[in-house]
Each structure stands twice: as C-alpha cells, then as structure tokens.
Amino acid sequence: MTDDLGQGGRDYGSDVGRDVGDEPPASIRDAPPDIFAPIDAGSPISGHVRAPDPSGTAASRTPEHDWDAAAAVLVPVLRPIGTVGLRLDDVDRESLVANANKAHTLPLLGDGPCGLVVSYALPATGFDVIVNGEHLVSWGVEPAEVHAAAMANLTAWSAGAGWTDEASGDRRLLSSDSGSGLDASRILLPEVLAHLAAELGSAGRVLVGLPDRHLLLAGTLRPGDDDFAALIRDYVTEHSADADEPIDRRVFELVGTTLVEFAG
Secondary structure (H helix, E strand, C coil), rough: CCCCCHHHHCCCCCCCCCCCCCCCCCCCCCCCCCCCCCCCCCCCCCCCCCCCCCCCCCCCCCCCHHHHHCCCCCCEEECCCCCCEHHHHHHHHHHHCCCCCCCCCCEEEEEEEHHHHEEEEECCCCCEEEEEEHHHHHHHHCCCHHHHHHHHHHHHHHHCCCCCEEEEECCCEEEEEECCCHHHHHHCCHHHHHHHHHHHHHCCCCEEEECCEEEEEEEEECHHHHHHHHHHHHHHHHHHHCCCCCCCCEEEEECCCCCCECCC
C-alpha cells in the first residue's frame, strides 16, 4: 500500500500501515490441527447452546405449575374494596376444568374485614404472581386449600415479624412496616388482633389504619384525646394517597377482636 491514493493508488487488502492498535494481534496457524487431540470441553462452538444445568428446577416443578411448591410460598395480600376477581366461595373448580380451553385469568379473591378483599400471591424476585383460575386448574386443588396454605404461611411469617412501638406522652402507636409486603395482611390473623387488643386496649379504644400494603398501624385513643384520632386519620389519608399499592383511607376500630369502621 505504498501507492498514493491521490494518484490512482489502490485501497484494498491488509493495510498494516493503518493499524491503530485497538485489537489483539491475529493468531496465524503455523501447523495443521491435531485431529487426534482430546476435545476441549470448555471451548466455544459456533451456534452451540449449552444444555440446562441439571441442578436447576424443572418448569413443571415451579410454583406456577406444582401445588407442593406453591403451597410452601403462597401468601394472602389485602386489596381495596371493589377489586375485581373470582370470589373464593363462588369458584367451581370442576367448571373451570371443564372449560379449560377458555382463559380464567381473573384473580382469586377471598373476603377481608370491613368490605376489603384478599388476593393470593406467589412471591417472586421483584414482583408477585397473582393466583387466578388458571392456577386452580393447573394445581388440581380446591380454592379453600389455596386460602388455608396462604394463611398458614402468613401466620409463620408474622410470628417472627416485629412491631415498631412509639410513645409520646400518653399516646402510643404500634406499627408493622417490614417492607415484605405482608404487613397490612397481618390484620387477617386472629393472633394479631388479640395482640393489638392486649397491648393497646386497656387504656382506651384501639384505632387501626391500613393505608397501603406495606403498613399496619394501631394506636390507643384515650378518653378526651380526640386530636389523636384526627392525627391518625390525616396520616392514613395522606399515606394512602401517596402509596404505590393503596388499600384504604378509612380508620378502623378494634372492638374486642373484631375490626369495624371507626365511627368517630
């Protein structure tokens, strides 16, 4: 490539003079390959895709398809009034199976307190898979079994989850905000209702807030302290308005071990 391009020189072939040094030097074979040498199992082969790791879980054994795997991780998730889905008590699994050629993608819903509803989720990395009619067909179980498994897992988690205890003068507030996504759902557990009643009920009325999926709060409303009720209501309203997964802006009251809407 010594020809001057301006004088009609040629510009093709290997242009050593323009090597900018940003690539490794070429490996030029100086001998024929040894066809009898052992094959290097780690060497890449064009177009070859390695077989799946045999230690991985088969797709048929994932929670979406296998009931035993699902039952170990299912959890209940509290949802707002008006959430659309297949009501637990109305689902006929035999009918779903008979119409398996149709889509059954509406979420399975149970009844929560004060008109709230409960959906069922399979936790995954960064998201949840919401249980629907297709899962019932795949698992071959009744809706009541889904609810029972989810509640058992919530009970086991709640037993080891803590509470944040805050006090200011005579005012006291307990809250659950672990970030797991199960905090509001704890209100479904009888043992949690009993715990809140025992901790907060001796000094006054027990007020409860469920502004979003990640928060359950409860405080003692002492006689004559109406301002505290207003503070709780304002906080619940504002927190729910800013939440990614809001549940309810109402304030509830724990009467004995039953949750009702706070009448003021």
